[in-house]
Amino acid sequence: MANPSILILAGDGIGPEVMAEVKKIIGWYDAKRGIAFDVSEDLVGGCAYDKHGTPLHDDTMAKAQAVDCVLLGAVGGPQYDNLDFSVKPERGLLRLRKEMDLFSNLRPAQCFDALADFSSLKKEVVAGLDIMIVRELTSGVYFGEPRGIFTEGNERVGINTQRYTESEIARVARSAFELARKRGNKVCSMEKANVMESGILWRQVVQEVHDKEYPDVALSHMYADAGAMQLCRWPKQFDVIVTDNLFGDLLSDAAAMLTGSLGMLPSASLGAPMANGRPKALYEPVHGSAPDIAGQGKANPIACVLSFAMALRYSFDLGAEATRLEKAVEKVLADGVRTADLMGPEGGTPVSTSAMGDAIIAAL
Amino acid sequence: MANPSILILAGDGIGPEVMAEVKKIIGWYDAKRGIAFDVSEDLVGGCAYDKHGTPLHDDTMAKAQAVDCVLLGAVGGPQYDNLDFSVKPERGLLRLRKEMDLFSNLRPAQCFDALADFSSLKKEVVAGLDIMIVRELTSGVYFGEPRGIFTEGNERVGINTQRYTESEIARVARSAFELARKRGNKVCSMEKANVMESGILWRQVVQEVHDKEYPDVALSHMYADAGAMQLCRWPKQFDVIVTDNLFGDLLSDAAAMLTGSLGMLPSASLGAPMANGRPKALYEPVHGSAPDIAGQGKANPIACVLSFAMALRYSFDLGAEATRLEKAVEKVLADGVRTADLMGPEGGTPVSTSAMGDAIIAAL
Ligand SMILES: CC(C)[C@H](C(=O)O)[C@@H](O)C(=O)O
Ligand SMILES: CC(C)[C@H](C(=O)O)[C@@H](O)C(=O)O
Numbered sequence: 001m002a003n004p005s006i007l008i009l010a011g012d013g014i015g016p017e018v019m020a021e022v023k024k025i026i027g028w029y030d031a032k033r034g035i036a037f038d039v040s041e042d043l044v045g046g047c048a049y050d051k052h053g054t055p056l057h058d059d060t061m062a063k064a065q066a067v068d069c070v071l072l073g074a075v076g077g078p079q080y081d082n083l084d085f086s087v088k089p090e091r092g093l094l095r096l097r098k099e100m101d102l103f104s105n106l107r108p109a110q111c112f113d114a115l116a117d118f119s120s121l122k123k124e125v126v127a128g129l130d131i132m133i134v135r136e137l138t139s140g141v142y143f144g145e146p147r148g149i150f151t152e153g154n155e156r157v158g159i160n161t162q163r164y165t166e167s168e169i170a171r172v173a174r175s176a177f178e179l180a181r182k183r184g185n186k187v188c189s190m191e192k193a194n195v196m197e198s199g200i201l202w203r204q205v206v207q208e209v210h211d212k213e214y215p216d217v218a219l220s221h222m223y224a225d226a227g228a229m230q231l232c233r234w235p236k237q238f239d240v241i242v243t244d245n246l247f248g249d250l251l252s253d254a255a256a257m258l259t260g261s262l263g264m265l266p267s268a269s270l271g272a273p274m275a276n277g278r279p280k281a282l283y284e285p286v287h288g289s290a291p292d293i294a295g296q297g298k299a300n301p302i303a304c305v306l307s308f309a310m311a312l313r314y315s316f317d318l319g320a321e322a323t324r325l326e327k328a329v330e331k332v333l334a335d336g337v338r339t340a341d342l343m344g345p346e347g348g349t350p351v352s353t354s355a356m357g358d359a360i361i362a363a364l
Numbered sequence: 365m366a367n368p369s370i371l372i373l374a375g376d377g378i379g380p381e382v383m384a385e386v387k388k389i390i391g392w393y394d395a396k397r398g399i400a401f402d403v404s405e406d407l408v409g410g411c412a413y414d415k416h417g418t419p420l421h422d423d424t425m426a427k428a429q430a431v432d433c434v435l436l437g438a439v440g441g442p443q444y445d446n447l448d449f450s451v452k453p454e455r456g457l458l459r460l461r462k463e464m465d466l467f468s469n470l471r472p473a474q475c476f477d478a479l480a481d482f483s484s485l486k487k488e489v490v491a492g493l494d495i496m497i498v499r500e501l502t503s504g505v506y507f508g509e510p511r512g513i514f515t516e517g518n519e520r521v522g523i524n525t526q527r528y529t530e531s532e533i534a535r536v537a538r539s540a541f542e543l544a545r546k547r548g549n550k551v552c553s554m555e556k557a558n559v560m561e562s563g564i565l566w567r568q569v570v571q572e573v574h575d576k577e578y579p580d581v582a583l584s585h586m587y588a589d590a591g592a593m594q595l596c597r598w599p600k601q602f603d604v605i606v607t608d609n610l611f612g613d614l615l616s617d618a619a620a621m622l623t624g625s626l627g628m629l630p631s632a633s634l635g636a637p638m639a640n641g642r643p644k645a646l647y648e649p650v651h652g653s654a655p656d657i658a659g660q661g662k663a664n665p666i667a668c669v670l671s672f673a674m675a676l677r678y679s680f681d682l683g684a685e686a687t688r689l690e691k692a693v694e695k696v697l698a699d700g701v702r703t704a705d706l707m708g709p710e711g712g713t714p715v716s717t718s719a720m721g722d723a724i725i726a727a728l
Contacts, residue, residue: 076558085561085564088558090559094559120485120486120489120596120597120598121484121485122484122486125484141505141526141560142559142560147561149561149562149564149565152529156530156565157529158526158527158528158560158564158565158566159508159526159527159562160561160562161524161525162505162522162523162524162525163522163523164521164522165516165520165521166519166520167519192613194440194454195454195458196511196522197449197511197512197513197523198513198522198523200522201513201521201522202522205520224613224614225613225614225617226617228592228617228618228621229618229621230621231618232485232596232618232621232622233621246556246610247614249556249588249589250588250589250592250611250615251592253589253590253593254593254595254596254618256593257592257594257597258596262593
């Protein structure tokens with residue numbers, strides 16, 4: 001049987017640097033644990049635009065569809081800010097999400113003990129925090145039609161469409177309930193059912209799926225504005241949060257920042273099972289391309305490394321190996337190894353991106 | 365000349381209780397400062413539905429259009445949760461905003477010194493915080509058509525439309541720039557121009573208004589998800605934030621919660637000048653109807669009192685009187701007078717809603 005396959009799309013900014021450390025770790029698994037992957041690499045985002053005039057070449061899209069999973073670094077940078085909307089770096093990422101139909105975006109917001117002091121929140125509010133935000137990723141206002149900038153009378157009008165079908169809501173709800181069963185068994189669904197009909201449908205369908213298929217899971221509903229408040233006030237009240245594409249974008253970013261561990265947070269974007277039983281999948285750090293520190297060896301590779309751990313768990317059913325990698329990261333942090341973003345006011349000497357990768361491998 | 369007129373819509377939950385204190389203060393201004401208002405009262409929200417079968421009767425709407433300003437308490441409660449969308453309490457509020465064309469919603473997020481310990485954020489992150497969020501209030505996905513729940517094939521589809529015209533964006537941008545000139549002279553505009561065309565138009569128009577009319581104000585742009593992060597990380601980087609209706613809903617609620625002073629925060633919703641030169645205006649606390657504590661004399665009336673202070677300033681050009689009232693509130697807090705929501709872990713005895721109102725009057 002062929003090895004499981006991974007397509008690496010390191011992308012822009014710090015993407016290639018943090019991905020280099022993941023490649024080392026993939027090498028370690030092959031050499032030391034006899035777990036081998038077929039790794040290929042390609043371009044996405046600004047670097048793909050520079051080479052091909054498009055942020056995602058059709059050949060790359062075809063490769064992404066053919067592999068067992070995609071690992072992505074980050075896309076974007078100021079030099080691409082004035083590109084036409086249709087070829088912006090983000091469009092490459094959005095096309096991958098859409099065409100691979102990765103409807104369920106798992107974004108853990110977790111506070112690492114060694115870093116609890118880093119949060120802008122009080123330590124008691126975040127220490128031990130571990131919530132999972134499940135964001136719908138292939139529909140809603142990100143993809144709804146009609147969309148565009150039109151002329152009406154003598155002025156411009158900008159239009160986007162928020163659009164959710166029953167089955168789109170039901171499938172992401174199911175993935176949230178499934179996850180909850182393996183965690184705290186609690187789901188909070190967020191929308192604006194008080195002002196948006198799409199929110200009313202969201203609430204109804206989540207409730208129906210719950211009542212029919214997951215009556216054992218504790219389900220609550222919250223308006224998204226109240227949800228934003230509650231995340232800031234007492235995030236530990238949540239276990240799994242399920243919400244739409246746009247609310248999920250804001251709420252998961254806020255939650256990630258609150259943990260103080262932004263440079264540490266991975267994400268998984270999952271779709272339907274393929275013929276081999278594995279889900280379509282893309283893994284990427286929550287942080288962006290950080291153009292201000294790109295190319296300086298300062299970036300923290302941990303979010304990208306933990307994204308690979310999620311791949312081990314969700315794509316390759318190697319939960320024990322994922323835990324091994326996560327524990328290695330914890331050990332390194334407990335030992336006080338820190339990249340620049342993890343330096344507290346006490347100071348100390350930060351290690352480079354590649355030294356952090358080496359430390360993780362040593363801990364493995 | 366007739367006295368300036370105010371329509372009081374106390375609404376549901378704690379609305380009537382907190383508004384009672386404002387009525388006392390209005391009485392004090394008449395008796396002690398010779399500043400008299402013609403005050404009328406009517407129903408909005410659930411209580412209007414109970415009486416008339418609609419959350420805002422046409423007669424009430426007509427009165428709101430005729431007065432110099434509206435003071436609103438709060439709307440909503442669990443007993444109305446299952447009402448049809450078209451008669452939910454919120455529809456009354458949304459109709460007022462829309463028909464009075466209150467396009468500019470000013471939401472100060474301010475941390476009161478006496479309460480800095482109350483925030484879930486570290487004291488140094490919030491102490492002295494004073495930012496102003498200007499939220500577009502009469503357009504966007506709250507009001508765009510088409511909207512509704514439709515049947516397509518054999519499933520339901522929920523649709524809402526995000527829609528902004530150039531002039532809608534320009535007018536709220538102007539109000540943000542005007543405010544900034546009286547404050548820190550800095551505006552940050554937030555949207556999702558990387559994924560939404562309506563966000564691209566938003567960014568362009570804000571920039572155009574800036575370049576033509578307000579080149580002296582420092583303008584920056586931020587994606588709304590990054591904005592949510594930055595508000596949680598270091599809110600003091602902002603002075604005025606301008607954003608659309610839906611992003612403004614989430615971001616202003618998060619910002620309000622971060623201050624630790626939620627029960628303290630007022631808001632003003634302003635429209636175009638009327639024939640008498642005063643802007644169309646509605647003032648309301650940022651907090652909701654808090655059904656869990658309604659009717660118990662526990663609610664904090666300060667947000668509603670400070671909303672009246674905003675009315676003095678923005679509707680009646682009585683800036684000095686507004687400041688007098690704000691200082692009275694500060695004095696009361698400095699003296700340690702606290703409603704239940706303001707009790708720290710040190711404990712102490714909370715005062716009632718009406719005792720807080722009396723204390724403010726005594727301080728006046
Ligand atoms: C880069 C951008 C298109 C993307 C999004 O808005 O979804 C990002 O913010 C994210 O959350 O993954
Ligand atoms: C009550 C509700 C309709 C309203 C809104 O969503 O605008 C509220 O959340 C607000 O922010 O004033």
